[in-house]
Amino acid sequence: MFFSTIFVASVAALAAASPVKRGFGGRATFYATGLGACGETNVDSDHIVALNTPQFGSGYPGPECFKQIQISANGKTATATIMDQCPGCGYGDLDMSPSLFNQFASPDDGVFQMTWDYVN
Template identity: 30%
Template sequence: MERSHFTMHIQRFAGVLTTVALTMAELITGAIGGSATWFEPGMGACGVESGENDMVVAISAQIYDSGKHCHERMRVQYKSKTIEVTVLDECPNCDATHIDLGQAAFEKLADKNLGLIPVTWEFI
């Protein structure tokens, strides 16, 4: 009896892992609705220094995946404005759909005093 109970829990756990893996795969293959904040660039997790005028983005740890997306390009849209940015950093406090734009990139979309804006983003 305990073995079947244990097996049932393992099967549920495997199902959850499969769902998470599928969800993460979906996140990186199409346009995602999420949110964006801004940061002052510097030395990023991808090992590249970026400056205040660079069009860069930090992505969540889940998507960053130990640097898998370093130097990839992303398209970000807010209202009628669209920009392209390069992944150069990780945002450890961001949830999966939240991105952290370099200040210059954020200001191309909105006033930085807004702090947080809803965006759509995708890898290109």
């Protein structure tokens, strides 16, 4: 009984410490960075994303600005920061800086499917 109580408590603690809040998925594209909707200027080598408008929210800076996300696609994973808004993206979609996009696919591909989660 004592072992099972410790095991259950350990599993619960691990679940509570998980870095993922929830999961999303969609299309990934890339864009030329610069002054973003979060009010900061970035360069193409930064690992940043423009979040789709439905999830970005309203206000300045948007409520999702500066949050870290973890992206997975094509057997690879990378972390990025939300620094801009993508008005042309659908719910779950991300527009990536060129260097981040290149972590997953060739620019010649132009688009790929991915999943992403917020990181605590």
